[in-house]
Amino acid sequence: MGYNCVVLIKQVPDTKRITGDVMNDDGTVKRSALPAIFNPEDLNALEMALQIKDKFGGHITVITMGLPAASDILRDSLFRGVDEAILLTDRRCAASDTLATSYILSCAVKKLDYDIVLCGRQAIDGDTAQVGPQLAEKLGITQITYVEELTELNGKTITARRNIGNGFQQVKAPLPVLLTVTGDANEPRVAAAKKMMKYKNALTPIEIQQKITAENPDAVQSEIKELAEHKYGKLVEKGLLIKQWDLDAIEADLSWCGMSGSPTKVHRIQSVVLAAKESKEIEPDEKAVSDMIHELIADKIIA
Amino acid sequence: MIEVNRKGEVWVFAEQHDGRLEDTPVELMSKARHLADTLGVKLAAVVLGDGVKDLATKLIQYGADKVYLAEHPLLRAYQTNSYAKVIFDLIHKHTPQIVLYGATIAGRDLAPRIASATRAGLTADCTDLQIGDHTTARDKKVHKNLLFQIRPAFGGNIIATIINPDRWPQMATVREGVMPMPEPDGKRKGRIVEEEVTLAQHDLPLEILEEHKREKKVDLKAARIIVAGGAGLGSKDNFKLVWDLANCLGGAPAATRAAVDLSFIDHDHQVGQTGTTVRPSLYIAVGISGAIQHQAGMSQSQKIVAINNDPDAPIFGVAHYKIIGDLNEVVPMMIKSVREKS
Numbered sequence: 263m264g265y266n267c268v269v270l271i272k273q274v275p276d277t278k279r280i281t282g283d284v285m286n287d288d289g290t291v292k293r294s295a296l297p298a299i300f301n302p303e304d305l306n307a308l309e310m311a312l313q314i315k316d317k318f319g320g321h322i323t324v325i326t327m328g329l330p331a332a333s334d335i336l337r338d339s340l341f342r343g344v345d346e347a348i349l350l351t352d353r354r355c356a357a358s359d360t361l362a363t364s365y366i367l368s369c370a371v372k373k374l375d376y377d378i379v380l381c382g383r384q385a386i387d388g389d390t391a392q393v394g395p396q397l398a399e400k401l402g403i404t405q406i407t408y409v410e411e412l413t414e415l416n417g418k419t420i421t422a423r424r425n426i427g428n429g430f431q432q433v434k435a436p437l438p439v440l441l442t443v444t445g446d447a448n449e450p451r452v453a454a455a456k457k458m459m460k461y462k463n464a465l466t467p468i469e470i471q472q473k474i475t476a477e478n479p480d481a482v483q484s485e486i487k488e489l490a491e492h493k494y495g496k497l498v499e500k501g502l503l504i505k506q507w508d509l510d511a512i513e514a515d516l517s518w519c520g521m522s523g524s525p526t527k528v529h530r531i532q533s534v535v536l537a538a539k540e541s542k543e544i545e546p547d548e549k550a551v552s553d554m555i556h557e558l559i560a561d562k563i564i565a
Numbered sequence: 566m567i568e569v570n571r572k573g574e575v576w577v578f579a580e581q582h583d584g585r586l587e588d589t590p591v592e593l594m595s596k597a598r599h600l601a602d603t604l605g606v607k608l609a610a611v612v613l614g615d616g617v618k619d620l621a622t623k624l625i626q627y628g629a630d631k632v633y634l635a636e637h638p639l640l641r642a643y644q645t646n647s648y649a650k651v652i653f654d655l656i657h658k659h660t661p662q663i664v665l666y667g668a669t670i671a672g673r674d675l676a677p678r679i680a681s682a683t684r685a686g687l688t689a690d691c692t693d694l695q696i697g698d699h700t701t702a703r704d705k706k707v708h709k710n711l712l713f714q715i716r717p718a719f720g721g722n723i724i725a726t727i728i729n730p731d732r733w734p735q736m737a738t739v740r741e742g743v744m745p746m747p748e749p750d751g752k753r754k755g756r757i758v759e760e761e762v763t764l765a766q767h768d769l770p771l772e773i774l775e776e777h778k779r780e781k782k783v784d785l786k787a788a789r790i791i792v793a794g795g796a797g798l799g800s801k802d803n804f805k806l807v808w809d810l811a812n813c814l815g816g817a818p819a820a821t822r823a824a825v826d827l828s829f830i831d832h833d834h835q836v837g838q839t840g841t842t843v844r845p846s847l848y849i850a851v852g853i854s855g856a857i858q859h860q861a862g863m864s865q866s867q868k869i870v871a872i873n874n875d876p877d878a879p880i881f882g883v884a885h886y887k888i889i890g891d892l893n894e895v896v897p898m899m900i901k902s903v904r905e906k907s
């Protein structure tokens with residue numbers, strides 16, 4: 263028997279590469295100045311799903327909620343071996359906090375058949391690690407967080423090892439289940455060359471529209487629509503049209519989405535300009551070092 | 566979700582395992598005490614478990630006015646669903662205005678589950694909490710006395726202040742080690758409220774097959790003086806300089822992730838975002854560049870001495886004493902000087 267896996271993936275700015283010129287004066291981050299990448303731990307979640315499929319068979323769907331540019335990580339997932347990719351994009355998703363994000367994702371997941379839902383432990387931009395547990399609650403299923411190894415899948419039960427900080431725990435749960443997967447779980451595989459050849463031209467409807475609009479600057483709306491329809495048809499024939507949903511398609515209640523569905527608001531943001539402290543420069547010689555130690559003793563910092 | 570309730574209490578979820586309180590919620594008590602006093606409301610701790618009544622007395626000594634005690638055999642070991650259900654019910658019964666959790670593994674597993682069920686906001690991994698006013702940009706409405714939840718995001722590169730103006734309770738998880746441990750006060754009086762718990766086996770979908778915990782080899786958080794070494798030490802042999810300086814100061818040796826990855830020392834000694842957060846009286850950084858992830862764990866130290874031969878090393882941005890020089894010369898000088906003085 264196979265297992266149906268749904269993997270939630272997020273495109274994130276590469277926050278490891280932040281330098282001074284990436285920050286705006288008001289302390290916000292110029293997202294466009296940073297390369298957008300596949301959230302690292304989502305690759306571990308995806309790898310876990312691929313290993314389940316390798317061993318037991320089944321079907322893998324990846325979903326991302328984000329801007330049209332997030333289609334990149336959907337194609338990347340197709341290169342690595344998923345069966346289906348879905349872009350969930352809608353302006354009305356903007357400003358969603360983790361509660362609204364998990365609500366929207368739950369509406370999408372409910373449209374699918376699933377045994378195992380997989381998330382990364384944490385996204386490297388929001389850094390909250392809240393979406394996984396909130397999604398599990400919204401789906402009404404059991405969660406196993408901080409998973410570092412899938413020990414066993416047997417019929418309708420799963421056994422997994424979770425990191426508990428100062429050690430580990432082996433837990434067993436009935437399916438369906440939601441796992442949040444840590445970076446230690448596995449080494450994500452690279453894209454398969456054959457699949458890359460096959461899917462490199464896969465596109466989402468919104469990308470097709472953007473492309474056609476760019477190629478035909480003088481065309482009116484109706485012409486663009488016609489050209490796009492034609493292109494969709496061609497891609498569907500080849501199995502290269504990536505599915506795209508908006509909030510209507512997943513029948514989301516708009517009052518729980520975006521700004522109105524988000525109880526948390528940002529009051530302010532500051533960049534970490536490290537507070538210039540009162541500091542002294544000490545020469546690297548015996549006398550200066552000894553004076554410093556003396557001062558620290560006098561200040562009762564050293565007993 | 567509950568209504569804005571100005572008389573609501575401030576709550577701390579007092580996480581315990583095997584009858585022992587976790588450090589992080591205890592650290593939270595002094596800050597929560599301050600918040601409750603500012604708002605003029607009571608501070609309550611919430612304890613779940615089985616046979617843990619003695620913890621309630623301790624929590625009163627740490628500053629609680631009240632302790633909600635929920636005991637049940639099925640609450641003996643932590644599980645997401647059973648704990649979430651009991652706390653969800655308590656929140657709806659008593660409508661607190663603020664609920665705080667330690668950002669521990671269990672806290673970060675539990676709090677989002679409760680937030681989702683309550684449809685309340687939750688701020689992750691805060692490093693500070695304050696009370697303040699907020700004016701909505703659109704309609705200029707003033708919200709008085711909100712909880713300012715201050716947290717790093719974007720891999721530590723920004724600090725965001727998050728608020729929940731109208732959907733309460735205001736909930737947050739708080740990072741370990743960023744608030745000082747309160748001293749217990751044996752004379753404090755408080756009330757223990759025993760709560761009735763109804764749970765059935767189906768509230769515990771998980772079966773915990775086995776659990777391995779190990780004690781950390783060092784307790785960096787308790788150390789008054791820490792000497793931390795980085796990749797600049799060059800080798801495990803040379804890292805002995807860090808041990809020697811720590812020993813003669815009566816301090817604890819610590820390290821950066823780079824030094825741990827190079828096997829200079831065990832991971833238990835790592836300071837930073839993925840290690841321990843410390844706030845000693847004295848932190849001596851030896852051959853450490855001062856990456857943001859390292860600073861996240863040590864910038865709150867009372868006095869910081871940095872030794873580095875690169876004048877542009879970011880660690881100098883947080884140091885009180887900057888020594889630009891070769892650690893192989895400076896550290897022996899320090900050891901000698903300390904030995905002479907004591």
Ligand SMILES: Cc1cc2nc3c(=O)[nH]c(=O)nc-3n(C[C@H](O)[C@H](O)[C@H](O)COP(=O)(O)OP(=O)(O)OC[C@H]3O[C@@H](n4cnc5c(N)ncnc54)[C@H](O)[C@@H]3O)c2cc1C
Binds near residue numbers: 381383384531688
């Ligand atoms: C500076 C700043 C601070 C913030 N602080 C908070 C806060 O304290 N509380 C709060 O509620 N919101 C907060 N937000 C909003 C939050 O970042 C967004 O709601 C974000 O969409 C999801 O949170 P995350 O990035 O922390 O994801 P995490 O919860 O860390 O993500 C965990 C996993 O969930 C899945 N996932 C997450 N987002 C998506 C997605 N869009 N599509 C598919 N899968 C996904 C992935 O598998 C991911 O690995 C903050 C935003 C900013 C900019």
Ligand SMILES: Cc1cc2nc3c(=O)[nH]c(=O)nc-3n(C[C@H](O)[C@H](O)[C@H](O)COP(=O)(O)OP(=O)(O)OC[C@H]3O[C@@H](n4cnc5c(N)ncnc54)[C@H](O)[C@@H]3O)c2cc1C
Binds near residue numbers: 858862
């Ligand atoms: C998600 C994430 C989490 C992380 N978590 C942590 C964490 O918890 N803790 C942590 O520490 N890091 C963490 N890091 C790693 C962090 O980004 C840095 O890579 C690390 O802190 C660097 O360690 P270092 O300062 O020892 O090494 P380096 O950056 O290599 O610095 C070595 C320094 O030694 C100096 N030096 C060399 N020779 C001498 C000499 N003879 N005399 C004097 N000075 C000398 C050099 O000038 C240099 O500044 C994390 C990274 C990521 C991406």
